[in-house]
Amino acid sequence: MVSYEENYLAKRPQSLCKMCGKCCRMATISQSYEEIKKLEAEGHQGAKDFLSIFEPYESLDQAREVDKETVDKIINLHKLDGKYNENMRFYQCKYIQKDNLCGRYLQRPTLCNHFPSSPWAIVPEGCGFEGWLFWKREEIKQKVRKEKEELLELELLKKKTTNQETLKKIELVEQKLTRNINLYKEYGSQDW
Ligand code: SF4
Ligand code: SF4
Known part of the structure; x- marks a missing residue:
């Protein structure tokens, strides 16, 4: 890490x-x-x-x-x-x-x-540092938005399979993405 x-x-x-x-x-x-x-x-x-x-x-x-x-x-x-x-x-x-x-x-x-x-x-x-900090925040927001899109895609993927192993893998990825999004919860990541 x-x-x-x-x-x-x-x-x-x-x-x-x-x-x-x-x-x-x-x-x-x-x-x-x-x-x-x-x-x-x-x-x-x-x-x-x-x-x-x-x-x-x-x-x-x-x-x-x-x-x-x-x-x-x-x-x-x-x-x-x-x-x-x-x-x-x-x-x-x-x-x-x-x-x-x-x-x-x-x-x-x-x-x-x-x-x-x-x-x-x-x-x-x-x-x-004002401008640089602004862009760093924007970068993080973009990353979080992308992760939210990935979560939606996984949701669709889950509907297309009944394979338990695949579903388990999807769940793990979902957990990881949700953890990343929640890292920025105190800064409003739920609304980005
Ligand atoms: S805040 Fe830190 S860097 Fe600034 S004068 Fe005090 S000790 Fe030095
Ligand atoms: S960090 Fe910002 S406020 Fe502090 S000395 Fe540098 S420019 Fe000035």
Whole structure:
């Protein structure tokens, strides 16, 4: 099986990074600050890494002063029932320098190296990866659509045979295709 590093990271063209430092000044996570602190206390490595570099802005206004466009973009994407998610906090890294370079490049945690860590990563407004991430998402959507078509074809095939061995093989393929489609369920693969 191809690893995440080979399949995604190695293919991500690092030259697209504009080294603007926006992602270091405007990070957010799905958990509340209290939840991430609790995870850190329990020894969760991801939480420890995150809090080893990021500190929360004191207020939404303070975050907006740094990058209003990105804050508003993220808030809109994470609205709950059409309202601002009060649990959401924005963070900045302690090590980003005035020249937008990393102050601890060689010791930075893996999460920095992985960013943007998937085609669905939310990147700051104007990030050099925006277009590439869009095309990666489109590629995946096309693959999922093709797999859905294959499922329909298999459905027809099943109606044309009574051979148990063939039916068993078809079932295995169906399971594999369904698993692949479900991999992207949280991103809406059922509707693509
Ligand atoms: S926001 Fe995007 S372009 Fe800017 S430093 Fe981060 S990854 Fe690079
Ligand atoms: S450790 Fe460096 S790369 Fe990571 S967020 Fe901070 S400044 Fe950016």
